Amino acid sequence: MNPSHWSLDEDPPRDEALARLLRSADGSAGTRPMDWDRLHDRIAAAAGLPAARPDAGEWWDVVARWRRVAVAASVAAILAAAAMLWQTERSDAEVSLTDAAPETAALARVVVAYPDEAVFSSMVQDGRTDALAAWESR
Amino acid sequence: MPGSIGPEARHDSAPAEAPDPHEAAAIARVQRGEAEAFDLLVRRYMRTGYAVAFRVLGHREDAEDVVQEAFLAALANIGSFDTGRRFGPWFHRIVVTRGLNFRKSRGRRATEALDDAGVASGDPGPAAAAEQDALRTSVAQALGRLPERQRMVVQLFELDGFSGAEIAGMLGISPGTVRWYLHEARQALRGTLAHLQETAR
Numbered sequence: 001m002n003p004s005h006w007s008l009d010e011d012p013p014r015d016e017a018l019a020r021l022l023r024s025a026d027g028s029a030g031t032r033p034m035d036w037d038r039l040h041d042r043i044a045a046a047a048g049l050p051a052a053r054p055d056a057g058e059w060w061d062v063v064a065r066w067r068r069v070a071v072a073a074s075v076a077a078i079l080a081a082a083a084m085l086w087q088t089e090r091s092d093a094e095v096s097l098t099d100a101a102p103e104t105a106a107l108a109r110v111v112v113a114y115p116d117e118a119v120f121s122s123m124v125q126d127g128r129t130d131a132l133a134a135w136e137s138r
Numbered sequence: 139m140p141g142s143i144g145p146e147a148r149h150d151s152a153p154a155e156a157p158d159p160h161e162a163a164a165i166a167r168v169q170r171g172e173a174e175a176f177d178l179l180v181r182r183y184m185r186t187g188y189a190v191a192f193r194v195l196g197h198r199e200d201a202e203d204v205v206q207e208a209f210l211a212a213l214a215n216i217g218s219f220d221t222g223r224r225f226g227p228w229f230h231r232i233v234v235t236r237g238l239n240f241r242k243s244r245g246r247r248a249t250e251a252l253d254d255a256g257v258a259s260g261d262p263g264p265a266a267a268a269e270q271d272a273l274r275t276s277v278a279q280a281l282g283r284l285p286e287r288q289r290m291v292v293q294l295f296e297l298d299g300f301s302g303a304e305i306a307g308m309l310g311i312s313p314g315t316v317r318w319y320l321h322e323a324r325q326a327l328r329g330t331l332a333h334l335q336e337t338a339r
Contacts, residue, residue: 006317006318006320006321007317008313008314008317008318009314010317011295011301011302011317012317012320012321014295014296014299015296015324018292018296018324018327018328018331019296019297021273021277021327021331021334022277022281022292022293022296022297022327023297024270024273024274024277025273025274025277025278025281034188036184036185039184039188039202039205039206040180040181040184042202042206043180043184043205043206043209044177044180046206046209046210047173047176047180047209047210047213048173049173049174049176049177049180050174050177
């Protein structure tokens with residue numbers, strides 16, 4: 001259909017030659033770069049929308065956006081947990097009587113001087129008899 | 139996301155016929171009080187809204203002000219919007235109304251397209267630049283001689299890619315009247331610019 005043709009009932013085809021001419025005078029709207037992000041943020045702020053948020057999309061889009069951060073955080077957490085576990089096991093292995101509380105260590109030094117059965121009797125008796133003193137008096 | 143307006147921007151971002159289900163769902167959410175769902179509409183229609191505002195105002199910063207105002211007005215009135223309709227025509231009508239009011243309040247006509255035309259043209263050299271300037275001046279003057287509605291119709295149709303029916307919705311006139319304005323504007327421009335058509339090719 002000729003662009004010169006017109007009808008009340010249907011749109012004529014676009015006139016490319018005329019459009020080229022019009023575009024040449026269409027400086028700022030047609031060809032100057034437009035920062036759409038800035039315009040969006042401005043409108044969003046005026047409307048009280050969450051600031052400069054990218055298109056929220058579905059939950060899996062949000063997950064996908066945070067994927068790299070989540071992987072890095074997971075690796076860091078695993079390494080930290082492994083280091084703590086290793087440190088704890090090493091500390092347990094180094095525990096000895098001398099690392100215990102001072103009163104426990106002092107008691108241990110006394111107890112080792114007696115045979116096991118005397119120590120056991122001393123522990124299970126009701127305190128009216130001193131089993132260790134009885135052993136010494138033998 | 140820098141870019142420019144034009145037919146491609148219009149066709150990329152605005153659905154042409156039936157209401158898009160995502161768009162209808164977003165509008166329903168906004169109507170229920172979830173204002174953040176309005177963001178989808180802002181992203182989808184800010185380019186076409188800006189294009190329409192620029193056609194009305196011919197001034198870049200004014201067009202930004204008006205498109206922002208139009209979104210706020212749409213948000214304020216969205217409770218009465220029928221989700222069975224398309225948002226675009228309703229919103230563009232708001233843009234045109236606000237734009238005309240804005241222009242009336244400022245008391246000026248569209249002029250920036252001519253003033254700014256040189257900014258976008260790069261550095262073509264003195265002779266070519268002079269020729270380009272002459273071309274722009276002729277086209278801008280020819281456009282300036284058209285009645286306001288004919289100028290808007292021919293620009294919205296030829297440059298921004300809107301259909302006659304869409305333009306009719308924006309301007310509050312019948313599609314047949316839009317086609318008549320378009321025909322008249324084309325005739326006038328072709329007559330005035332016939333000597334330039336070869337240059338533009």
